[in-house]
Amino acid sequence: MGVTWHAMWHSMNAQQVGYRLSWVAMLIRVVALAYAFGVLSFYPHPIIAARSDLLIWLWIVAAGYTTLLIVVLVLPINYWLRTTPFMILDTAIALMLVNLAGGGYRNIFSLYSLIPSVTAALSLPSAEHHFRRAMLLGGVVVASTLGFGLSLYLDGYTPARIIELRQVDEVVLRSASYWVTGGLLAALAAMMIAWQHSRDRANALREQSAIEEERRRIATDIHDGVLSQLSALSRRAEYASLLLAEDPKGAQEELHRVITMAGEVHEGIRWIVRALRQDPTQLTLGEELTRIAERFQHNTELPVLLKLPRGELPVPVDTVRHVGYIVTEALTNIWKHAHANRAVITVRRADGRVLVKVADDGCGFEVAQALQAANGMGLRNMHERAQEIGAELTLRSAPGKGCQVLIDLSVIQEDDGEE
Numbered sequence: 196m197g198v199t200w201h202a203m204w205h206s207m208n209a210q211q212v213g214y215r216l217s218w219v220a221m222l223i224r225v226v227a228l229a230y231a232f233g234v235l236s237f238y239p240h241p242i243i244a245a246r247s248d249l250l251i252w253l254w255i256v257a258a259g260y261t262t263l264l265i266v267v268l269v270l271p272i273n274y275w276l277r278t279t280p281f282m283i284l285d286t287a288i289a290l291m292l293v294n295l296a297g298g299g300y301r302n303i304f305s306l307y308s309l310i311p312s313v314t315a316a317l318s319l320p321s322a323e324h325h326f327r328r329a330m331l332l333g334g335v336v337v338a339s340t341l342g343f344g345l346s347l348y349l350d351g352y353t354p355a356r357i358i359e360l361r362q363v364d365e366v367v368l369r370s371a372s373y374w375v376t377g378g379l380l381a382a383l384a385a386m387m388i389a390w391q392h393s394r395d396r397a398n399a400l401r402e403q404s405a406i407e408e409e410r411r412r413i414a415t416d417i418h419d420g421v422l423s424q425l426s427a428l429s430r431r432a433e434y435a436s437l438l439l440a441e442d443p444k445g446a447q448e449e450l451h452r453v454i455t456m457a458g459e460v461h462e463g464i465r466w467i468v469r470a471l472r473q474d475p476t477q478l479t480l481g482e483e484l485t486r487i488a489e490r491f492q493h494n495t496e497l498p499v500l501l502k503l504p505r506g507e508l509p510v511p512v513d514t515v516r517h518v519g520y521i522v523t524e525a526l527t528n529i530w531k532h533a534h535a536n537r538a539v540i541t542v543r544r545a546d547g548r549v550l551v552k553v554a555d556d557g558c559g560f561e562v563a564q565a566l567q568a569a570n571g572m573g574l575r576n577m578h579e580r581a582q583e584i585g586a587e588l589t590l591r592s593a594p595g596k597g598c599q600v601l602i603d604l605s606v607i608q609e610d611d612g613e614e
Contacts, residue, residue: 209320209321209391210274210321212387212391213274213277213320214273214274214321216317216318216321217268217273217276217314217317217318218268220313221264221265221268223310224261224264224310224313224314227306227309227310228254228257228258228261228307230303230306230307231254231257231304231307232254235250235251235254235303240301242298242299242301243298243301243303246296249296250296253292253295253296253304254303256292264276276314277321277322279328279331282311282314282315282318282331282335285310285311285314286335286338286339286342289307289310289311289342290339290343292304292307292308293305293307293308293342293343293346294342294345296346297346297349299346299350302343302346308339308342308343308373309373309376311335311339312332312335312336312339312373312377312380313376313380315328315331315332315335315377316332316376316380316381316383316384319332319381319384319387319388320391329381332381333377335377336373336374336377339373340370340374343369343370343373425460428453428456428457431449431452431453432449432453434449435449435450435453455576458524458527478512478515479507479508479510479515480508480510480514480518480542481503481507481508483516483518484501484503484540484542485501485503487523487526488526488540491523491526491530491538497529497530497537498536498538499526499537499538499539499540500538500539500540501539502540502542502543504543504544508542508544508549510604513584514584514586517580517581517583517584517586518586518604520577520580521580521581521588521600521602522540522551522553522600522602524576524577525553525577525600526538526553528598529555529557529598532557532558532560533555533559533597533598534558535555535556535557535558536556536557537555537556538553538554538555539552539553539554539555540552541554547605548604548605550601550603550604551602551604552599552601554597554599554600555597555598556597557597557598558594558595558597559594559595559596559597559598560592560593560594560598561592561594562590562591562592565590565592577600581602584604585605586602586603586604586605587602587605588600588601588602589601589603
């Protein structure tokens with residue numbers, strides 16, 4: 196769970212962060228409202244008790260207003276609670292409550308009047324223009340301080356009377372709370388903004404690194420795969436042309452090899468094109484086999500039945516690529532030589548391994564003779580590809596019994612908790 200929360204936090208954008216901070220501000224608003232209710236209900240000061248009827252009505256208005264804001268926060272229009280017009284309106288409503296409630300520095304809504312500063316400060320990370328939002332925060336703090344000072348003045352707390360009553364410390368403490376709260380939360384927001392920029396920069400660098408790595412991988416695939424195969428293809432075609440006059444049978448054997456190699460080049464190019472369109476690391480064995488079966492059936496009209504187990508198969512992408520080549524070659528051999536009515540591709544798990552089987556109901560053949568024959572290059576290539584990924588490939592066939600190509604991927608590690 197900790198890893199999941201960590202990943203979720205690092206994947207949030209500015210608006211998602213802003214939405215969660217809006218809930219934090221709303222929780223503080225509810226706490227301030229609860230504080231006002233507690234001061235009003237439990238052994239209130241005589242100044243508060245003298246105006247309890249008015250204060251109760253003001254508290255009900257504040258509670259209704261807060262409830263409305265909670266409703267807005269759960270709706271798709273919650274972004275409005277992080278806009279400049281709302282913060283101006285919220286500040287005006289808070290100052291109205293403070294001035295109507297009165298009571299000097301014992302005003303029950305003095306804590307509630309801090310909420311606009313809290314809301315403005317916590318909206319900084321999600322603001323489109325941070326400097327403008329910081330200026331708005333400063334305006335809210337100044338307006339809240341002046342509004343509280345006005346409520347004191349309307350209650351008769353002039354500077355001279357405050358000094359006379361020796362309540363300077365109380366008044367200064369309440370007035371400074373706007374600046375302290377706004378300043379601390381602004382500093383916190385600034386750190387969050389810096390963290391967001393750092394995270395975005397790190398993500399951009401990782402994406403750039405991934406792009407460069409993908410370019411190098413594709414360049415390597417082209418150089419080591421397609422270009423080398425094309426070079427060998429060219430040499431074999433040239434050799435076949437030289438044999439054509441002197442050894443037609445040898446030239447025919449070479450042409451068989453050229454045809455097989457041309458198919459491999461075509462499949463290699465197809466894979467590279469797919470890698471350019473789709474992140475190859477996200478490719479699964481089930482998706483690749485489904486694509487191969489559908490394409491083969493469409494091109495040849497030979498029915499192909501695909502049987503896959505439930506859940507994802509934890510097969511590395513390079514293994515997926517080689518298995519795809521082997522299955523494609525097996526299906527091609529079925530279409531060319533087996534005279535089959537259908538082909539079946541079966542994938543299953545067994546004891547920490549993944550087993551892939553390609554079977555047909557065709558004429559079958561002698562495996563040893565096929566491997567030694569001139570046109571057996573495709574079968575030998577299937578064995579070589581299986582060896583490259585540490586897999587074991589088995590051919591089972593007999594005349595009149597069809598054929599089975601078995602690929603045992605014994606290097607696969609099962610995910611924890613899977614059966």
